[in-house]
Amino acid sequence: MFTGIIEAVGTIKAININAQGARIDIATNSLDMSDVKLGDSIATNGICLTVVAFQSAAEQGSFSADVSNETLKRTGFGHYQVGKAVNLEKAMLASTRFGGHMVSGHVDGVSEILSITNNGNSWEYWLSMPSELSHYIAEKGSVTVDGTSLTVNSLAAGKFRLTIVPHTVKETVFSEYKIGSKVNLEVDLIARYLERLLTKEVTTEPVSNISESMLQKAGFIK
Structure with missing residues (x-):
């Protein structure tokens, strides 16, 4: 983790x-x-x-x-x-300061840098949003780009926007990016598991070992 x-x-x-x-x-x-x-x-x-x-x-x-x-x-x-x-x-330790968000290191897809625009002392990056991942990416939610924990600032059709401050550019590979650069994306881990829990299909009836005779022997019913 x-x-x-x-x-x-x-x-x-x-x-x-x-x-x-x-x-x-x-x-x-x-x-x-x-x-x-x-x-x-x-x-x-x-x-x-x-x-x-x-x-x-x-x-x-x-x-x-x-x-x-x-x-x-x-x-x-x-x-x-x-x-x-x-x-x-x-990998984080139990004593590590949790400064970003939960990142598994399991990449969900590849995105492309669409535009880079200076905005004061920061930079606005628009990245392509793979259609199969779009429902995991939310405004003001978290996303991991080449391992960097970042906040999604806005969404548009097929793309999302990040605001990158000078410290992030200096300390990561963001300084290497150009329009057309490909980057690894990992969506929010919690969103992924929530979707699975909410949409899972039960294919078989749950099997229980509890029977009336067992309950009688245990004194729950007479």
Whole structure:
């Protein structure tokens, strides 16, 4: 689980394609890796990746992770190249300050930057809204863009608007975006589960082990 508050911007050092997907090496740059162990999770542009190796036993300035074919298909990872900057966030601790919102690291779809407009000391970004995700994205609700927790400021047909402050541009990969850039989207986790609870279909009658004879033996009925 993550919060969507980016801790550092890393760089993809290597991408090795294999039959199962890809093995990637990521330079973590300013990310504190002193408490990271093999098997830990690091959100990389919003994708939960498992650390499978370090550069060396003594040097943890980079890590390796395996990316499945499913991830390559459903996220922007399929188009990433060596040298690309990526947002990094270590998995949250129970004691972590919850500054963003609940982020699972499971990408729901890919969006495109449609426009970037300066507005005072901030920037207005319009992003495309995949039709299958539109009902999860609400005005003043939360959305994760390449791992960054952000607030949706307004909606229009097939798109939504974000207001990005200078700190976010400085501390994330937003400074790399251009019109046409593809970004990973994760919708609000609570909205996703609420939909499932409200629309689930019961396909079989619930089975109960309670019978009249059992209730009689337990003294509930005579």
